[in-house]
Amino acid sequence: MAQQLPNRVQSTLSTLLLLLLSLLFAPISFLISLFFSLTHSASHTASNINSNRYSVSRHANGHDLPTLSRRTVLVNGARMQKSLTICRTFARNGWNVVLVEEQGWGNLAATRFSNSVTKFHLIPSSSLPASSTAEKGEHAVTPYIEALVRVALEEKVDLFFPCSGAGSTGADAVAAQILQEKTKGRVRSMIQTPELVEALHEKDRFIALLQRLDMAAPRSEIVFSVDEAIAKLQSDGYPRSILKCAAELDDIGRADMTLYPLLDARTNRPDWDKTRHRLSNLSIPLCVRTPYILQEFIGDRPAAPGARDGGKASEWCTHATVVDGQLTAFVCCPSNDMLMTYYPASHTIVGELALRWTSTFLYRLAKLGATSNRSSVPLSPLTRDTQWNRDTLVGKYAPVEAGITGQFSMDFIYQPATGDTEARLVAIECNPRVHTAICLLVGNPALGEALVPASQAHSLKVTGPSIKEAETMDELSYLSALSLPVMERPPETQLATQADLDALTALPPTWASSRVRFYHAKSLLQKAYVGDATLPQSWIGHDLPARILPAAQLLSAAWVQSIMRLVHPLWSNSEAPVGQVISIPTTAEGKTGVAAYDLAASAPLPPFTDPSFAKDDPWPFFALYHLQWPQLLLWQLVVRGKKWSRINVSTARIFEC
Incomplete structure (x- = not known):
């Protein structure tokens, strides 16, 4: 169902209230940041850097490897929290970090205030067009790409690590390709080739690629008109489907999970008149210029014979870093259309399935590139596809030893086992860029080397x-020979953390239970203080206005909740998301249980479970909520003057309506 959207007055009131909250809490945030900057100074990070600057590592046979001088990495996307995670990781691993951001975003971007950043540059917007038309087979070079390449060459970087947004991923891939050519492969980039980025980013092409690799995928087709969409829906055996814009970022339709065709409430049969009317009045028109993807909806499984309940489907997301064909870092967590609380779940049954799926996908993709020139497999007649070879998978100017490299962030639908039906994990989307979920890996000291x-x-x-x-191995042998990538803590550690969390919420607030509650709270605080990533992570700037205040006892009165809904239609306890608790079976230490993840709940113990905060780097926490976001909100109110429905604190996205 489509969400109720605010009007202009509601949007303005909401903006003013958020600005007021930022102003009221600024002294508290400042004192927190000041305290940790004085007690946990940058010398902690500096000591890590200096200790690694001229480190000597040992080969497995005991011989010393050549010493490595301090290297430089170029990171973009300063407005997004994932860039902060990447900058801190590289700095703690002995790298100089050069950070860039687009003009209009970067002036007060929180990451630029991190002590992990050595230099900061502003570059032109990625939305600016190229000055000249690209020749056939070449990619257009925009001012943004030119500036990225210029900064990389001037700063003599060794590595380009993009923290791309949805609109700049393709441009970052082109910049990486140009850097590879200009430096004859010396500068490596942690992003896929432009051809692979396009194939993964565009839903119809990604599904076509999965079909070609013989991997499970929902039926997915691109449609260019209402008539074409109706015709496909009316064809025999066509599954009920959802509709997503393929050409633009659809802030309104992002959370719209309407199933097509629409059904008559009385007969439960397709109502084609109502369906046509709905398709003709989408927020972004369905036409040749803005086509949509018609994608099969993968939902709950029916109950097995004799069983009361069926299998409830759930959405999951993963982040995978791939270096030269090897999966080096991986994280899995339950997801929804705008994920704001991240739970570590790589060691669950879904995480294990997703890890195996990703490894299989990479193996088959590499094999496709090695055999496609002599393969007789036809391209998909439904969608666009690419002729895969080493140049399109790895890059024409990549070093000889290079393999597929980049970031693979997948969205999955998990259908649990029911009766004789096995559990099923189906990929529905791939974002070829760093996922914010990488914040769950910062507690692993091996992350820096994995990137x-x-x-x-x-x-x-x-x-x-x-x-x-790998080229000479069969799939089973390859999967069996793989080492585990960098992930979060093992299950037994997570179970201990979950026990502490459950104890705090289960025990009644009585005098008799106070000592027990204090014990568990102390245990959690110690884990949070040392940066234990077994704790869920979320942003207090989202939790406070969207979760904590609406659920507060003082604001629970019906008339108060009514006023809150008048301010913003989504702002009240009664409007909290339904069905946001995802439960899956778990097995650890020989015991079976159920893991429940409440995606509508805030993470405990802020600021320690806020990814913007670090003891040795506290000022980005202050800058995010009292510099970056006030600037974005004022810009939205005064300059853009457009309504908004939701805000993603971690990605700096304002969903306009």
């Missing part, structure tokens, strides 16, 4: 079969 090619690592990296070895 770079072997030639730029401080220590020997052993992650599995080499590229040449």
Whole structure:
């Protein structure tokens, strides 16, 4: 169902209230940041950097490897929290960090205030067009791409690590390709080739690629008109489907999970007149200029014979860093259309399935590139596709030893087992860029080495079969030979953390239970203080106005809730998302149980579970809520003058309506 959208007055009131909250809490945030900056100074980070600057690592046979001088990495996307995670990780691993952001975004971007950043540059917007038309087969070079390449060459960077947004991923891939050519492969980039980025980013092409790799995928087709959409829906056996814009970012339709065709309430049969009317009045018109993807809806499984309940489907997301064909970092967590609380779940049954799926996908993709020139497999007649080879998968100017490299962020639908039907994990989308979920990996000291090619690592990296070895291996042998990538803490650690969380919420607030509650709270606080990523992560700037205040006892009166809904239609306790608790079976230490993830709940113990905060780098926390977001809100109110329905604190996205 489509969400109720605010009018202009409601949007303005909401903006003013958020600005007021920022002003009221600014002294508290400032004192927190000041305290930790004085007690946990930048010397902690500096000591890590200096200790790694001229480190000597040892080969497995005991011989010293050549020492590595301090290297430089270029990171973009300063407005997004994932860039902050990446900058801190590289700085703590001994790198100089050069940060860039687009003009209009970067002036007060929180990440630029991090002590992990060595230099900061503003560059032209990625939305500016190219000055000249690209020749056939070439990619247009925009001012944004030119500036990225210029900064990289001037700063003599060794690695380009994009933290791309949805609109700049393609441009970042082109910039990486140009850097590779200009430096003859010296500068490596942690992003896929432009051809692979396009194939993964566009839903219809991603589904076509999955079909070609013989991997489960929902039926998905691109439609260019209402008549074409109706005709496909009316064809025999066509599944009920959802509709998503393929050409633009659809802030309104992002959360719209309407199933087509619409059904008559009395007969439960398709109502084609109502369906046509709905398709003709989408927020972004369905036409040749703005086509849509008609995608099969994968929902709950029916109950098995004799069973009361069926299998409830759930949405999951993953982040995978791939270096030269090897999966080096991986995280999985339950998801929804705008995820704001991240739970570590890589060691659950879904995480294990997703890890195996990702490894299989990478193996088959590499095999496709090695065999496509002599393959007789026809391209999908339904969608666009690419002729895959080494140049389109790895890059024409990549080093000889290079393999598929980049970030693969997948969205999955998980259908649990019911009766004789096995559990099923189906990929529905791929974002070829860093996922914010990478914040769950910051507690793992091996993350820094997992994000770079072997030639730029401080220590020997052993992650599995080499590229040449993989080409001669069958799929089962390849999967069996893989080493586990960097992930969050193991299940037993997570279970101990969950026990502490459950104890705090289950025990009644009585005098008799106070000592027990204090014990568990102390345990959680110690874990949060040392940066234990087994704790869920969320942003207090979202939790406070969207979750904590609406659920507060003082604001629970019906008349107060009514006023809150008048201010914003989504702002009240009664409007909290329904069905946001995802439950899956777990097995650890020989015991079976159920893990429940409440995606509408805030993370405990702010600011320690706020990814913007770090003890040795506290000022980005202050800058995010009292510099960056006030600027964005004022710009939205005064300059853009457009209504908004939701805000994503972590990605700096304002969903306009």
